[in-house]
Amino acid sequence: MSTDTVKALTNWYEFTKTHKWPTFFPPDHGLVRGTIDSHVHGCVNMVDPLAQAKHASQAGMKALVFKSSPYPSIEPARIVNEALEDWAKPLGITPTVCYGGVVLGTYTGGINVELARAMVERGCKVIWFPVLTSAHHLMKTRNMSLEEAKKAGVYVLDKGKLIPQALEIIDLAVKSDIALSFGHLSLEEMEALADEVHSRKFTKALIDHPFNPVTGLPVSDMVKMAKKGININFTYFEISPYCGVSAPQMVDAIRAVGIEKTILSSDTARVISPDSVECMRLMAEMLNVFDFDKKMITQVMSTNPSRLLNI
Numbered sequence: 001m002s003t004d005t006v007k008a009l010t011n012w013y014e015f016t017k018t019h020k021w022p023t024f025f026p027p028d029h030g031l032v033r034g035t036i037d038s039h040v041h042g043c044v045n046m047v048d049p050l051a052q053a054k055h056a057s058q059a060g061m062k063a064l065v066f067k068s069s070p071y072p073s074i075e076p077a078r079i080v081n082e083a084l085e086d087w088a089k090p091l092g093i094t095p096t097v098c099y100g101g102v103v104l105g106t107y108t109g110g111i112n113v114e115l116a117r118a119m120v121e122r123g124c125k126v127i128w129f130p131v132l133t134s135a136h137h138l139m140k141t142r143n144m145s146l147e148e149a150k151k152a153g154v155y156v157l158d159k160g161k162l163i164p165q166a167l168e169i170i171d172l173a174v175k176s177d178i179a180l181s182f183g184h185l186s187l188e189e190m191e192a193l194a195d196e197v198h199s200r201k202f203t204k205a206l207i208d209h210p211f212n213p214v215t216g217l218p219v220s221d222m223v224k225m226a227k228k229g230i231n232i233n234f235t236y237f238e239i240s241p242y243c244g245v246s247a248p249q250m251v252d253a254i255r256a257v258g259i260e261k262t263i264l265s266s267d268t269a270r271v272i273s274p275d276s277v278e279c280m281r282l283m284a285e286m287l288n289v290f291d292f293d294k295k296m297i298t299q300v301m302s303t304n305p306s307r308l309l310n311i
Contacts (some may be wrong), residue, residue, distance in 0.1 A: 073100035
């Protein structure tokens with residue numbers, strides 16, 4: 001058992017001797033109020049996005065960003081916002097605002113600059129480089145060789161340099177001041193992107209779920225990326241049973257990266273996981289147990305994503 005884990009358990013034990021026992025059900029959403037979940041799967045074969053938005057509104061969350069690989073999520077988010085407004089007004093509830101993004105990949109025509117530009121004009125909050133159809137993802141999940149994966153998916157390097165379309169996407173993100181995720185690309189591809197955005201002093205690039213087995217970044221590489229100005233988005237999915245990263249591991253990584261470049265999100269709304277609200281609550285409580293104060297929790301769950309997404 002790590003030193004941090006022992007310390008956390010000791011702190012909890014001391015707390016129970018001097019305070020009333022916390023209420024576990026219904027859960028206390030105090031640390032969730034005002035937070036932004038920038039990575040919610042809630043559009044296709046996932047949890048009902050309107051139901052998710054209602055729950056987030058009741059918990060006082062500020063915003064959700066829906067992510068969908070098959071198609072852009074801007075229009076679904078708009079529809080949810082309209083229905084949410086009608087539901088919330090008579091109840092006197094402030095609705096959580098829902099936003100959408102676009103995932104580039106084979107579903108959407110590859111590194112489709114025209115599509116990305118059109119979605120930015122319609123209020124897109126995040127552009128994701130290829131995820132499920134990146135060559136790296138296919139290598140990891142389908143046991144393909146790199147050459148096979150390049151033919152079936154998307155690879156953004158050519159002879160070690162970024163392809164022109166990838167550079168155009170960076171140009172679009174910089175010009176539009178919009179968040180740009182490196183998706184499920186390989187470390188080599190991410191490093192090339194990181195060097196490019198760093199040279200332009202762009203501060204809204206991010207790496208999602210670095211502990212995800214497909215991403216698989218060592219903490220040392222997370223720190224290197226953060227030093228180049230890349231934001232690191234840690235997710236509940238990584239500490240769920242489906243990835244199995246321990247809380248102390250994640251907390252150590254957050255401390256190494258620094259809270260200035262850390263974001264927390266759920267990467268959830270799957271039927272196999274808790275919903276966004278519960279995931280965000282669990283992550284906030286994780287930080288609370290490991291001695292992160294309220295200001296620090298607010299920074300990684302509200303202030304930093306708000307800056308990244310212009311919310």
